Amino acid sequence: MPESPQHDTASDERQKVGMLVPPPVLLMAAVVLGVAIHLLLFGSFRFSATRSVIGAIVLAASVFVLGASARRFSAAGTPVRPVAPATAIVNAGPYRFSRNPMYVAMAGVLLGLAAILGSYVLLVAPLLFIAIVHFGVVLPEERYLQALHGEAYGQYKRLVRRWL
Secondary structure: OOOOHHHHHHHHHHHHHOOOOOHHHHHHHHHHHHHHHHHHHHOOOOOOHHHHHHHHHHHHHHHHHHHHHHHHHHHOOOOOOOOOOOOOOOOOHHHHOOOOHHHHHHHHHHHHHHHHHOOHHHHHHHHHHHHHHHHHHHHHHHHHHHHHHOHHHHHHHHHOOOOO
């Protein structure tokens, strides 16, 4: 069965950037695998009111940063999809503090879930997520953006940290 043109385009763009796996896919895989491994190793989750409140705050803040980052991309006229090429350097909102606020927020989602569920397995997931995203997404993206935007991206890199 032939693949749809939209799928081919997304695959082509991901290859052009050099991205191994789109971060939203990696995030979902980390959640599913983390929950499954926790249940296999430790059984049910251990909830606590304090951890749940802290986790909910981290989760809500992370979702807020994801939304704010996506809105900044849209306002700049650049695609939010991680496999599409960035058509503009976004340096407002969360992008004033981090070149990768969406990825930081995704790691925050994992931390929030780990706290809510009381899972040490999910507590390790953000570290693995960041490591994989760093080498498999961020570094290739940076090379791609440097080639695409030249000195404008170089200046942005000098002014804003990669992570936090």
